[in-house]
Amino acid sequence: MRRIRRALVVGALLFPMVSATTAVSAPLPDAWHLDRINQQQLPLDSNVSLSALTGAGINIYIVDSGVLASHEQFGGRVVPGIDIPTSLGDSVVTPETTDCDGHGTHVSGLAAGSTVGVAPQARIIAVRVLDCDGGGNVRDVVEALKWIRGHHKSGVAAVVNLSLGVDLGDNGAAIDTQVAALIEEGVVVTVAAGNGDANAQALNACNISPGDVPRALTVGATTIADSMATYSNFGPCIDLLAPGGTSQRPVQSAWITSPTSYDMDVGTSMASPLVAGYAALLAQQQPGLCTDQIANAIVARATPGVLSGVGPTTANRMLFINTAPIEVGVPGQPSHVVTSIDNASVVASWDAPCDGGSPITATTVSLLRNGKVLARKIVAPGTTAVRFSGVKNNYKYQVVVKARNAIGEGVATHRVTTGMVRNLRVGLSTPLTYVATFGGDLELIWNVSSSSRSICRVMGVRIRFLRAGTCKIGLRTNADGTPVLRSLRVSR
Ligand SMILES: [Ca+2]
Ligand SMILES: [Ca+2]
Structure with missing residues (x-):
């Protein structure tokens, strides 16, 4: 069985981390990802405030490499979920919320960091499936998703972010089955579309699991100049795009070196948690909403037609944070x-x-x-x-x-x-x-x-x-x- 990949650009240069002694605290110098998604068109206006909503009371499960719970961006809002590699004996990380890779902490910051995230008061549940090198196994992801299905409270909206993926042919269907079941049980699932193959050649996201699951929100990546990132996977399985950056202008979020350290990363991994945070805002506003109501609103509210470099098979839709109430509908499935x-x-x-x-x-x-x-x-x-x-x-x-x-x-x-x-x-x-x-x-x-x-x-x-x-x-x-x-x- 091939190993699972996090959806960070393969081989992308990580910008030098902000060291603990010169750590940046709010306001960040470069939160362009937030600046961009509260307005429909460029140019950026330096306003990064998103909403009076904060995601308070909503659980966002981050299925990733763990989370540095002590980071200043999280203010005690990280809850240990499960540490699958440890429980299966592949590696040992204690406590459960620790992140020895960094990816999960960065992703969590974008979903729910206090100043770099979209839902600054949401609860982060750390579900660790990636090891200290950012790799993992399909089997572990399946176990993690089953665990979430048992853990989350039915009837209360929750969000799962998966900034990871595997080729559909590498037993990806097993992950897809669990993602589809989570959605059926009322959870909003956001998925990174993926960053192409090992040479960063973009792929059709419909060939990547779990990006191919129809009711999941599959997110491609954009640059600061509003073009579709060249590494971003494409195709009809992409629901919308969001900032993922480039090596020239990456996306800044929390890092694992210290509770005050930050790092710049690039990829659809960064775009997906922004949508997860948005889903948490909408869920906070109307806690009884069903998955499809939230997911459909997020897609319908994306700004059409503003991105360049979007191929003919990908819908040209840019994430836009709009917290107008969503029309009520019939109940979901018990x-x-x-x-x-x-x-x-x-x-x-x-x-x-x-x-x-x-x-x-x-x-x-x-x-x-x-x-x-x-x-x-x-x-x-x-x-x-x-x-x-x-x-x-x-x-x-x-x-x-x-x-x-x-x-x-x-x-x-x-x-x-x-x-x-x-x-x-x-x-x-x-x-x-x-x-x-x-x-x-x-x-x-x-x-x-x-x-x-x-x-x-x-x-x-x-x-x-x-x-x-x-x-x-x-x-x-x-x-x-x-x-x-x-x-x-x-x-x-
Ligand atoms: Ca703005
Ligand atoms: Ca979809």
């Missing part, structure tokens, strides 16, 4: 559907989706067998679990969940198939997946409550029922997630 069975009953729970900007008024839960609806329950907002009783044993069922608001009906979940409904009798030992299922590709982590240990026991991938009573379990989709609680009735 996520994290968990089903469990016991005698003659099915219990389904779910996470409420984004509400489209208008409160959810009801949720419909349907129980099906062989594609036919057997029962339907309509529950009030705030209820996120229902029990269907009186169903026949020895069958599997499907569950579909759908929310609605004043605007209309939202998108239904996929059908989630239950385990086979049956009596959980003393002495039964059965695979966990026959008792509870998750509507997706994440595995459930089981915990039996201590009060139930004499009644049921999990052994490996099986559960055994020891005595009649109530077996209380907690089901999580990752180690840090909030468990879904279930009470299974065990009979003689």
Whole structure:
């Protein structure tokens, strides 16, 4: 498996870092990237203020080389996420938020730095997949994205930035699958379009993963003179362009040498987090918005036709920070559907989706067998679990969940198939997946409550029922997630 690449220009000269003794603090001498995106046309006007919005309360996951949490740009807003290379034993970096490469710190600064970033109060969640040389593995990125899917809170807008990529042919589809799932679960994903091949020859971004994922925001790079950067990948998969700089005028952001050091970098890696920060501003303003509402607004508000050097296959759209309210829409798709069975009953729970900007008024839960609806329950907002009783044993069922608001009906979940409904009798030992299922590709982590240990026991991938009573379990989709609680009735 080929290694993943960060989307910094390969071989680009890094300008000398500002040393700790001569460190620049606000106002920066060269925040042209911010200056450019608060106006539609050149020339730059030296005004870098973007919005009264700050991204406060919004999580931006930076999937990268980690983040130097102590940097002055972050003011305590960096939260350790997960350090995949460490957990898989490829390298060891402690604490988890440390960045031994620099790329992730630079990218984080552009998304959410206090003076170099677009969303200066957003929370940065450091998800480390790149090592000290900026390299990584597809497998690690897939793990990281799964972790985010379990970690983020459904129904609350969040942003993921991926300033990295791999050739689609190098198992990129595995990353694409996870990116698409994140978007379906309500997360805005911004992706660097990539900086061409090893010789900086620009490529079609549709051949790069995850830049080819349709609902992701794939970002190409521009120069200070408003031309498309020659290294920037191109093509119909590019949604918009944003400042990425050139070696003559790179982009300045936080660096890892010290909490007050800065560095100049070049690439679509720098353009993508600017869009991530913008998404956080919009999410802060209307926290219930769904992914596509935010992503579509960002594309629709980009300034058309102002860039030079844009080829015929790339849309000529330049990032423009415009925080006018977004029109409300229908709710999104509920996520994290968990089903469990016991005698003659099915219990389904779910996470409420984004509400489209208008409160959810009801949720419909349907129980099906062989594609036919057997029962339907309509529950009030705030209820996120229902029990269907009186169903026949020895069958599997499907569950579909759908929310609605004043605007209309939202998108239904996929059908989630239950385990086979049956009596959980003393002495039964059965695979966990026959008792509870998750509507997706994440595995459930089981915990039996201590009060139930004499009644049921999990052994490996099986559960055994020891005595009649109530077996209380907690089901999580990752180690840090909030468990879904279930009470299974065990009979003689
Ligand atoms: Ca300006
Ligand atoms: Ca797209």
